[in-house]
Amino acid sequence: DVKVTQSSRYLVKRTGEKVFLECVQDMDHENMFWYRQDPGLGLRLIYFSYDVKMKEKGDIPEGYSVSREKKERFSLILESASTNQTSMYLCASSPNRGRAQQYFGPGTRLTVT
Amino acid sequence: ELKVEQNPLFLSMQEGKNYTIYCNYSTTSDRLYWYRQDPGKSLESLFVLLSNGAVKQEGRLMASLDTKARLSTLHITAAVHDLSATYFCAGPANFGNEKLTFGTGTRLTIIP
Numbered sequence: 001d002v003k004v005t006q007s008s009r010y011l012v013k014r015t016g017e018k019v020f021l022e023c024v025q026d027m028d029h030e031n032m033f034w035y036r037q038d039p040g041l042g043l044r045l046i047y048f049s050y051d052v053k054m055k056e057k058g059d060i061p062e063g064y065s066v067s068r069e070k071k072e073r074f075s076l077i078l079e080s081a082s083t084n085q086t087s088m089y090l091c092a093s094s095p096n097r098g099r100a101q102q103y104f105g106p107g108t109r110l111t112v113t
Numbered sequence: 114e115l116k117v118e119q120n121p122l123f124l125s126m127q128e129g130k131n132y133t134i135y136c137n138y139s140t141t142s143d144r145l146y147w148y149r150q151d152p153g154k155s156l157e158s159l160f161v162l163l164s165n166g167a168v169k170q171e172g173r174l175m176a177s178l179d180t181k182a183r184l185s186t187l188h189i190t191a192a193v194h195d196l197s198a199t200y201f202c203a204g205p206a207n208f209g210n211e212k213l214t215f216g217t218g219t220r221l222t223i224i225p
Contacts, residue, residue: 031211042201042217043156050211058212090155094211099144099163102213104156 003027004105006091012111019078021108023091029103030096032074034058034066037088037107049074050096081112114206115140119216127224129191134219136185136202145178145185146213148201156201160187189221197223 007022023032033048035058045058047066055066063085067075074093078085088109092102116139126132136145144163148156160169162178162185169176173196175188185202199218206212 033212040217043203043215045206045212048212092156096211099161101146101158101161103158104148107155 004091004093004103006089006105006108008108009106010109010111012113013078013081014113015082017078017081017112019081019110019112021076021078021089021091021110023074023076023093023105024072025074025093025103025105026072027093027095027103028071029093030071031094031102032068033092033094033102034064034074034076035090035092036060037090043090046076081110083112086110086112115142115204115214117202117204117214117216119200119202119219121219122217123220123222125222125224126189126192128193131191132189134187134189134200134202134221136187136216138183138185138202138204140183142180142183142204144205146203147176147185147187148203150199150201150218152198159200192223194223194225197221 004025034046035043037043044060049055049068065077090107091105094100094102118137147159150156160176165180167178173190178185199220201218203213203215206214
């Protein structure tokens, strides 16, 4: 079974703090994704990576950066957290064999106060 | 880039009834995915539809894909309370791409 884990289920941070969200997958998948989910807006892609050290911007990259130093790990970084980044963050991974589904982690609910 | 529209956004139905959730998408797509999300939980894959006319069934849920009409449906037969969840459809943002575009979801509530 594919397993995607995220470092925290719940996180509370203050405005201006630097925040790291970690995602690890154990199935040797090439592709990894970070989404945020907000009520009424569905899932929106922040960044994705199709290989180690490779990254591409998604639909809403502003205020975020990512790091992929190892194949199994994809980190999302909020350089200076703001209240409008309060959201549910979901990580996903998929293999690079074309038309494969994405497997999602349990999510991190981040509150910025 | 693909746009995905689901309807209805909210659906309240009685146990035992049948209903269909619709997923329309804007451009040619070679595949369509359905996911389920329970409150406070992550997304769980339900179906992967890979060709025109594809039909997949799991229990009381059946999904189909019509690539010519750019339409996928998720049909619920004889609904039970356990099916209460939010259902998302998703398709590749660009043809053959690994990036997915998600619909805004259909929140389904089954009433006894």
